Amino acid sequence: MDLLTVKNLTVTLATGRGDAAAVRDLSFTVGHGEFLGIAGESGSGKTMTALSLLGLLPHKGRATGSINFDGREILTSSKREYRDLRGKEIAMIFQDPMTSLHPMLTVEVQLTEHLRHHRKVSKDAARQSALELLSTVKIPAPEAALRAHPSQFSGGMRQRIAIAMALACEPKLLIADEPTTALDVTVQAGILKLLHQLRKERNLSVMVITHDLGVLSSLTDRIMIMYAGSEVETASTSDLLQRPRHPYTSGLIAALPGHNDVAKSSSSKRLLSIEGMPPELGNFPPGCAFHTRCNYAIEACKSALPERIQLSESHRIYCPVDPFSGKAGIEVAQ
C-alpha cells in the first residue's frame, strides 16, 4: 500500500466569475520513501493539489474525490482531524522563505510550537530537538539562531529553517512547494543538496512541486506533469526526461536552458518556449486543455477528454497522438 493514494481529486475555487475547477480529476500515488515531482506552469493546479492534502484550501475552496493517507481516508476529515495530521504527519515547505516565516517570532518559537503542540514535550526537550534540527539543516551557531528572528537570516538560511520546521515532528510526508524558486541559483544548489541528504538519512516521502524540471531531474524517483489542473504525463524521472511522450512534456524539456539536443537542432542558441500562454483558471479549453498550443492536435483533442494510455508500468500519458510516429522530431516555437 502506498503512503498516499489520491483518486479523482477535483478542487473547485471561487473566482470573480463563479466557481472554477483548479484541479480536475487527478489521481496519483506517493510510495513510502518515494520522491515524487509534480511539475507544470503557474496555474496548473500544483499548489492547490498540495493544499488540499493539508485541508488548507483558500477561503471558499472545495475538494472532492478521495485522498488516502497511510491507510485512512483524509479528505472527509473534520477540522480537528486535519489539525492533528498537519505538521505532524504531513508537513509543508512553502515557496518564499522571506514571507513564510513569521517576522515577529523567534526561530525557537517557530521551530518548537508545533512540536510542543503535537507531542506535548517539555520546553527544554523541544529546545533540544530544535538545536538538533538546526544542525541537521546546517545552520551555523544553532544556539544563537534560536534566539534570533527570521529577519536576521538570508533567504537560503530561512529556507533551511523552514525545512527544519517541517521536519520537527518527523512527518511521514513532506510537501515542498517550489522550495528553491525564490532563491539565488547558488543557494538553490545548497537546498537541493540538503534535500538529497535528508532523503538518504531519513525515511521520508516527499512531494516536490515546481515549474522547474531541472530541479527535479536529480531529486525525484517519478515526475507527474500537470497542465490546466489535469495530469498529462507521469513517468520515472529518467524515462520522462529522456523519452517524453506528451507534446507538452517535450515542450517543457525543450524549454530547459542548456538542453542541447533540441537547441542544436534549432541551429540557434536562443531559449525555446512553448507558444501561447497557459489558460486562466475558469477558462480552461474543452477537450484536452493543451490542444490550443499543441502542434499535434487532432480534431478529437478539441472536444473529447484524452484517455489514459499506459505505456509501461510506470509511464502513462493522456494524449491520443504520438508525436514521434511518422513526424520528425519535436516542433517547438522559438
Place this chain on the structure above:
Amino acid sequence: MRTKPISEEKSQRKRFLSGNGFVPFILRRLLTSILLVFGVTFISFSITQLVPGDPVAANLGQSAYSNPEIVAAFKKQFGLDRPVPVQYVKYVAKLMHGDLGVSLSSKRPVLEDLKEYFPATLEIALVAVFLALVVGLLLGIISAVTRDRLPDQIIRVFSLTGVSMPAFWTALTAFYLFFFVLGWAPGTGRLAPGADPPPTVTGLYTVDSLIAGDFSTFRQAVSYLLLPAIVLAIYAIGVLTRFTRASMLEILGNDYVRAARAKGLSEFTVIRRHVLRPALLSIITVAGVAFSSLLAGSVLVENVFSWPGLGQYAYRAAVGLDLPGIMGVSMVVATVYITMNLIVDILYRVIDPQMRDVS
C-alpha cells in the same frame, strides 16, 4: 551564507551608543515631545489672537464695558494691554514655572481649574477607552474570523452604525432612553446632588473613593460614570472594530499564517500568536488616535450629561474668549496627544522585534 552578527557584545554596545537602544530612544522621544508642546503653545496662541472678537467685551457686562476705566483696569489685570508678542513671551516664561495664568471667566488660576476639571474627563475617557479596546478588539477579531458569515455581517452593521452616529445624538438618545424611559441611569453629574465627593487624591472619584475605603461612594461614582463613558466609547468601538477586522484580514492573507496552519496549531493559537500580534501594530496606531479623539467627543457628551469635565470647561473658555483658559485646554489636549503617540511608539518596539533588531 551571510547572516547578521547575533549576540556579539561589541556590536550591541555600539548599537546602544549609536542610540538604537531602548533608553536613548525614550529620552530622544521625550525631548522632541517637550519641543512639540512649545510648538503647540505658539500655534494655539496665534490662533486665539486671530479669532475676531474682544475678550474684554465677552467677559465684562454691558455697563462695565461702557466704562473705559473698568476696561483699562481689566486689560491691565490680565496683561491684555501689552503687545501680542510680549504677551506670548510672558506666557511662555510663566509656563516654565508651571503658571498657566488666570482664567478670564472663572478668575481663578487656570492650573487650579484644570486640576478640577481634567480628572473628570480623564475618568470617563479612561473607562471609555478601556471599553472601546476590549469590545472593539473582540468584535473585530470575531468579525475577521467569521468573515462573510452571520456574526461578521451583524458586527459590520453595528460598527458602521457606531461610526456613523454623531456623538451628541447618541448622547441625547441614550440619556432619554436609559434615564427618562427605563430609569436605569442615575442622572447627570458625577455624583448624586448633595453627595460629598471623596477626598481628592487623583481627582478620579472612583479611585479616590476606593483609597478612602468608601464603597458606597465608589458604587455611586461608577453608576454615574457608566452611561456617559459608554456613549463616549461608541464611536471608538466602531472605529476599532472596523480597523481590527481589516488589519486581521490583511494579516490572515499572509504566507506565514498559512505556514502556521500547516503546522497543525489550533486556530486559537494561530490567531493569537501569529495573526493578532502583527495586526496589533496597526491597531494600536488607531487606538492612540481614537483615545485622543475621545477628548474632542467629550465636549458634546459632557454637556448632555452635565459632566463637569474638560469638555465643558473648554466650551465655556471658547465662548468667553478666555485666552488663558483656551491655552490651558490646548496644552492639556496637546499633552494627551503627544503622550499617546509616545506610548504608541514605545508599544511598536515592544511588539515588533524588527524595530529593535534591525537598525
